[in-house]
Amino acid sequence: MKKREEEFRVLSTTAILGYGFPKASFEAGIRRKPHLIAVDAGSTDPGPYYLGAGKSFTNRAAVKRDLRFMLKAGIGLGIPVVIGTAGGSGARPHVDWCEAIIREIAREENLKFRMAIVYADVDKKRVRAHLKKGEIVPLTCVPPLDEATLDASINIVAQMGVEPLLQALDTGCDVILAGRCYDPAVFAAPAIRRGFDPGLAIHMGKILECAAIAATPGSGADCALGTLKKDSFILEALNPKRKFTRASTAAHTLYEKSDPMHLPGPGGEIDLTRCTFTQLPGGRVEVRGSRHVETERYWVKLEAVRRVGYRTISVAGTRDPIMIASIDSILEAVTSQVRDILKAEKIAGRIYFHVYGRDGVMGDLEPDKRILGHELGLVIEAVAPTEAESESLCSLTRSTMLHYGYPGRISTAGNLAFPFSPSDAKMGEVFEFSIYHLMPVRDQGIFKIRTVRV
Amino acid sequence: MAQSILKAARVIRSKNSGPYELTLDIIFKDKRYFDLFRKRKIVTKQSVAALYKRPVKDILKLLYFEPATALKITMRRPIPSGHPGETDIYGAQQHAPLLRITF
Numbered sequence: 001m002k003k004r005e006e007e008f009r010v011l012s013t014t015a016i017l018g019y020g021f022p023k024a025s026f027e028a029g030i031r032r033k034p035h036l037i038a039v040d041a042g043s044t045d046p047g048p049y050y051l052g053a054g055k056s057f058t059n060r061a062a063v064k065r066d067l068r069f070m071l072k073a074g075i076g077l078g079i080p081v082v083i084g085t086a087g088g089s090g091a092r093p094h095v096d097w098c099e100a101i102i103r104e105i106a107r108e109e110n111l112k113f114r115m116a117i118v119y120a121d122v123d124k125k126r127v128r129a130h131l132k133k134g135e136i137v138p139l140t141c142v143p144p145l146d147e148a149t150l151d152a153s154i155n156i157v158a159q160m161g162v163e164p165l166l167q168a169l170d171t172g173c174d175v176i177l178a179g180r181c182y183d184p185a186v187f188a189a190p191a192i193r194r195g196f197d198p199g200l201a202i203h204m205g206k207i208l209e210c211a212a213i214a215a216t217p218g219s220g221a222d223c224a225l226g227t228l229k230k231d232s233f234i235l236e237a238l239n240p241k242r243k244f245t246r247a248s249t250a251a252h253t254l255y256e257k258s259d260p261m262h263l264p265g266p267g268g269e270i271d272l273t274r275c276t277f278t279q280l281p282g283g284r285v286e287v288r289g290s291r292h293v294e295t296e297r298y299w300v301k302l303e304a305v306r307r308v309g310y311r312t313i314s315v316a317g318t319r320d321p322i323m324i325a326s327i328d329s330i331l332e333a334v335t336s337q338v339r340d341i342l343k344a345e346k347i348a349g350r351i352y353f354h355v356y357g358r359d360g361v362m363g364d365l366e367p368d369k370r371i372l373g374h375e376l377g378l379v380i381e382a383v384a385p386t387e388a389e390s391e392s393l394c395s396l397t398r399s400t401m402l403h404y405g406y407p408g409r410i411s412t413a414g415n416l417a418f419p420f421s422p423s424d425a426k427m428g429e430v431f432e433f434s435i436y437h438l439m440p441v442r443d444q445g446i447f448k449i450r451t452v453r454v
Numbered sequence: 455m456a457q458s459i460l461k462a463a464r465v466i467r468s469k470n471s472g473p474y475e476l477t478l479d480i481i482f483k484d485k486r487y488f489d490l491f492r493k494r495k496i497v498t499k500q501s502v503a504a505l506y507k508r509p510v511k512d513i514l515k516l517l518y519f520e521p522a523t524a525l526k527i528t529m530r531r532p533i534p535s536g537h538p539g540e541t542d543i544y545g546a547q548q549h550a551p552l553l554r555i556t557f
Contacts, residue, residue, distance in 0.1 A: 044473055047536030047543040140514060141474035141530045250521035251465070254479050258471045258528035260519045277521055308538060352539035363541040364532035365476075367507040367551050383538045432537040433473045 008191045008228040009034045012208035015220030017041035017066050017083060018058030021211070025223040025238040030073050032225055032238075035194075037074045038186040039066070040209040041098065042085025044303060044433075045256075051155050052305040052431030054093030064101050068109065071102065075111050075174060082165065082176040082186040084209075089303075090180030091155040092121050098177060106454045113175055116168035119448045120157040120179030122302060122439075126446065127156060130439050137438040139301070140258070145437055153304040153434045160300070161266030162198070164447035165189035171451050179447075180303065182265045183209040187226065196228050203270050203290035204233040206263060207252060214252035215242040215283075236284040243283025250277050266301070268294040297440045304435035309349070310387040311427040312394035314380040316401075316416035322408050323415055324376050327355065330406045330415075337404075338397050349384025349393040378416070383430050394424050456556035462487035468548035471528060473535035475514065476545045478502075478527040478552060488523040496557045502527055505551040 011034040014021045018041070046057040056063070067083075074081035087094020095117060102115065127150060130136050136145045157180035166189050168176045178186065184205025191201040204226045207214050212222035215237040222242065227234045235244045253260045253272065263270040274289040318324060331353050338351060356377030359366035380401070382394035402416050409415075459466070465481035480497070482488040491497060499513040506512075508529070515528040533540040542548060 045470055045535075045544050048473070049536065139472065139474065141534075247522065250519075251479075251481055251524065254477075254481075254519060254522055254524055254526055256469050256471055256477065258475055258477050258515055258526075259517065260522070260526065261517075275521070311538075350538065354541060359541075361541060361547050362550075363539070365506055365508070365548055365551075367505060381539065430538060433534055436473060 006229070008036070008194055008196055010187050010191065010204070010208060010226040010228070011037045012187065012211045012224045012226065013037065013039050013070055014066060014223065015040070015209070015211045015213050016043065016058060018063040020062060020066060020221045021223050022239060023069070026069055026073070028238040029223050029225055030077070034079060034225070036080055036082065036187070036190045037070050038082040038084070038208070039070065040084050040181070040183045040186060042088045042090050042180070046088070048305040048431040048433045049429070051089040051091060051157070051303065052307060053429060054091065054155065056088040056094060056097060058088055060101065063098070064105060067101060068105050071105055071111060071175065072109055075113050080169065080174060080176060080190055082178070082190065084178045084181035084183065084186035086177055086179060089155070089157070090120050090178070091157050092119060092179070095119060095177060095179045102175070102177065103454055111454070113454050114173040115175040115177060115452050115454050116171050116173035117450045117452065118160065118164050118168050118176065118178040119450070120160055120181070122156045122158045122446055124150065124153070124156065127302065127439065135440055139436050139438065142436045145435060149306065149434050152306040154306065156302060156304040156435060158300040158302050158439065158446060159266055160447050161185055162189040162192055162202070163267070163444045164449065166193055167444065168449050169193050171449070173451055175454070184265070191228050197231070199270060199290045199292035200231070200233050200287075201228055202265065202292055203272070203275070203287065204228055204235070206270065207235060207249065210252065210255070212237055212239070212242055213255075214249050215244050216248040217242060218248065232286050232288040234280065234284050234286045236282070244285040245283070246277045246279045246285055249285045249287065267298040268292055299438040299440055302435050302437050302439050303433070305431040306434040308430040308432050309383050309385045310390040311430045312382050312390040312424055313427055314394055314398045314418070314424045315420065316378045316380070316398070316418050316423070317375055318378065318416060319375045320411050320415070321374070322410065323406065324371055326406055326408070327358065327371070327376060330404060331355070333406070334397065334401050334404055337400055338393070341396060342393065347384065347389050347392055349382055349389050351393060351397050352381040352383070354379035354381060387426065391424065391426065398423060459553060459555040459557065462491065462557060466549050466552050468545055470535055470545040474531055476529050476531050476548055478529070478549060480525040480552065482523045482525070485523055488518070488520070491525060491557065492518050494557070497525060497527070497555060501555070502529070505554060
C-alpha cells in the first residue's frame, strides 16, 4: 500500500469539454503536478434534442482540441484523465462519438494507453420493473411516469455517482470515458479512492465541474485547480486575470440549483449547512465543513426524452402600427383559419407563435404583455408528426399570415417582412423530456464497464 | 421613499435548475442589505407570484443563503425546457420582473 498523500490536486480544464481554455492556464495547471485531469462534458441545459438525436451540443473540432491537450499531458505524466457525460448527454451514441475522437487523437499523437469506458444507458425492462413496484419517483414538477411514456422514451440514461468510476479506476486504466455522470463524480472519484473525504471531494467537484466560472471574473473557458486536503479544499484560478474570492465561490454554490444547503446526488446528498468559505492570499478560497450524507437506499436520476415530431420555422417581422395594435386577434384568426384547412386536409400538428416585442422571451411568465416598440419580431413554429406535415403547416401559416385581411388594414401588399429566402427552415426532429425521475439501484451493475487498448 | 432593488443587489439572474424548474438569484451588495431584506421580509413567495402573475403554489422555494449574501427563489416552469412552444431553453432571461422590487 502506497503511503497516503497529504493532498490531492485536481486540474479542471473547462466548464464543458469543447468550450476551450487558454494554453497558458493549462500549462500553469500542469506545472502544479496535478494527480488528476478531469472534465465534465455535458449538461441537460441545451434541451432535450441532443439526448434524443444522439448528437453533441459541442463542436467536434473544439472537443478534439481540448482533449488533445488533456490526453497528451495526462499520458505523459502518468496521471488519470477522466471525462464525464461524454458527448454532452452521455448516452451510447454520445460515448461512441467521444471514443472515436479519442482514438483519432491517439493515432495522430502516437499515444498508447488503456481506457475504461463506463456506459450509463439503462434498459427499459429494468425501469419497467421498478415502475410496476411504484419505485420510479418523479422529481419536483415532473409528472409521474406511466407505461406509455416509458414505451415512447429513448436513450434512457442514469446519472452515475463515484462508485462506477471507482471500479473503472481499479482496472488500472489511464483514461476513463464515462457516459452520463453526476457532474462532480469525475473530479471526486479518484480522490475518494485515495482515501479523501467524500463530502469535501464531491463539493470540490461541484465547483470544479464549472472550471473557472466560480472565479471572478468568471469564465467557462478557463482552467481551475482544486487542492483537496484532509479536512478542507482550496480553489484557485490558473490565469493571473482571475481569482477565487469568498463571494464568487459562495455565489457559485447557488448556481443552477434550487437549494444551496442540500445538494442531492447519486446515493446521498452534500450537506452544506456547516460549510465555511475562507479567503486565502493569492486569490484562493478554502472550503471546510461540507459533509456527504448517504440516503437509506441508493437512488440514481434517470433522464430520457421522447420524439414529439418534426419542426419547421419561419422568421418574420412587422412594422405596421395598425397590425401591431391588433396582433393578438390577428394571430387568433390566422390560427383558426389554418386549423380549418388542416382538418379538411387531415394534417396533424400544432402552431406556436413567438412574438418578440410582446412576450417572445418569457411566454407565459411575462407579466407585462403591452407592446411598446414600433416593430414586432415573429417566429412561426410548426410541430407535426412528420417532416412533410410540419413543412406544410409552417408554409400554410406563413402565407395565411402574410395576406390576412385584418380589420383596418391599409397595407394591402403583405403583412410580413421576411429576412430570408427561403423563408422557412426545417429544424429536424423535436424531442421533449419524458423521464426525469429517481430509481433505486441495489448495486452498480447497471453501469457497464468496457476496457480497451488504444 | 421606495428605492429600486438595483441599489441593494449586485446580481439578479435566472437559470434552469433542471428542465422543470427555474431558479432566481438575488445577490446583495453587502451583508447590510441582505439582513435588511431578510429581516423585513421584503420579498415573499406572494410578492414574487404577483410580479410574475403566477399562482403562489408555483413559487416552490424562497430561501436566504448567507455565505453568498443571496436570496434564492425557485419556481415551476410553465413549460419544461425545450418542449414545443417554450421560449427560453436555458432559462437565463426570466429575471426581469424582479427588477421591479422596491424597498
